[in-house]
Amino acid sequence: MSEPVRPIEKIPDHYFRLHHSEKAYENEAIQTKSVNFYQDSWRRLKKNKGAVASFVVLLLILFISIVSVWITPHDPNAQEVRYSFLPPKIPGVSINGFNGYAKQGDRWVDVYQQKQVPSGSYYYLGTDKFGRDLLSRLLFGTRISLLIAFFAAFLDLTIGVAYGLTSGWIGGKVDTVMQRILEIISGVPTLVVVVLMLLVFPPGIVSIVMAMVLVGWITMARVVRGQTLQLKNQEFVLAAKVLGQSPLKIALGEIFPNLSSVIIIQTMFTIPTAIFFEAFLSFIGLGMRAPSASLGTLINDGYQTFRFYPHLMWYPALVISLIMISFNIFADGLRDAFDPKMKG
Template sequence: MEQISPQHQEQQAQQEQRAQQEKGTSLWKDAWIKLSKNYLALFGLSVLAFLCIVSILTPWIAPYGYEEQNLMLGATAPSLQHWLGTDIFGRDMLTRIMYGGRVSLTVGFIATAVALIIGVLWGAIAGFVGGRVDAVMMRIVDIMYALPFMIFIVLLMVVFGRNILLLFLAIGAVEWLTMARIVRSQVMSLRKQEFVEAAHSLGLSQWTIIRRHIIPNTLGPVLVYTTLTIPSVMLLEAFLSFLGLGIQPPQSSWGLLINYGVETMEEYPWLLIFPGVTLSLTLFALNFLGDGLRDALDPRTSKD
């Protein structure tokens, strides 16, 4: 409708004003403006930032050393000396949770980043090129789905030795499969859209089209799936560590702490509650931030 109602005009005037204020605006700048108005997302961001900073500073600010045992003390409930109590070896829980955060957060972010990069590129190329390339690429994904991932990781560990960085990569290399499928299905519907055809007829190279026109339009589902991947990766690490493939005590991670906490849940509930609360808080924060980012990166949602 070319004829615009007064309301609309008013809205437009406001938008123009804003546009002038934000000269040189980009998708990311707009996104930041919108994100800064979303309190839940800001809450999520602050929680994550807090946890990251604490993790980085842990060696200096932790109340005890992570190896410090006090077998005489045993498991005690929260007290003034040990705010979150101690485990059966008399180790301070707060310290262990702080050190555990270092491992869990790194695993969560690095492994997810690996999954994200491989998955998005793989899915985008398969979906965009289509035909035989797509068929071959997706059969590889199917084969990897069918491989029991434990065997895959054990194999990696045997060949390359146990190494925490390798663990990150191995988890990432398993988690990208679903991401690739999600991105592929998105791209397949996108590549039939007229704006992609228009880009073709402008003579843009395939890679430019994928980078500028395809991938940005898959951001919504990718972000949501990413926020779901991070926690599942953290729990996967716990599982691997439990089997003796990941990190080993006295080092800790949230997943491991929860695992041990479950075993002694009835006698020493705080050993489960505190790491559990920390992990849940992180997941909440991630979900809020993920939803906020998805909305903020979609130009169709309003800036107000």
């Protein structure tokens, strides 16, 4: 026979006691401050020294370009032919090549004294063939190139995001038609579009921006469409549909905020591309026209006299290289910060 089941004895209450120590509460307390997605991305970005350094360089270039609207050593378009091709002269510097001396034959000659430049007049980066101050023109040209790039990037962002979001969110036949239109536009060479723009608009900022806008937003639209197709079937979008939100509210309130990181990264890559494209057009004579300056026109002017006055091309080439490298490094840092899984 099986033994009878013994009743469970009640454990006395004095066997238990409440633990009120401060250490117990400290162990259960949240030790770190809660952060959102952008705060966490900024924390990762700050750890990337190359991206931070590039960001500082870009801010410095942008600040100098804006300040140069009111403060420049000389008028960037003022011509003084008798002072043409002056070498750089920096106050307090005695190094040949930066003190007003230039090598003529086998000896260094004070070109400022030779051309009877008034005492106290300094051209920190020298002058061009028309006697215009290179530093003033470089500041002016950098500002114009950045203005064109930012304006083109803004229009690129506006058109590309709207087009890609609409195509990916609606889908179906609408998406198919919109993508075929993209393929047709992307099949037209960019240089052909530029030449056509020059037939409609006079050479200058408007024609360059319009040419870049007509073909530059395609990449943004495709990137946004691809991300939208991935997000539209996520659980939070389906939940918004169940709650009865309108398609427009879901697209703008649920999907668009989740595209912000992709849009920012793509924009950071678009700006240097636009700067290089503007410089290329100005270099081949299809962009800015005299007497206006841009980085492309300055490089073209320096290229023509590079054998005899190489510094006229070195400085604008150095500035555009610095801008391009800084933007690309900063964009890489943003990509790694927003999506650490993409870091290679």
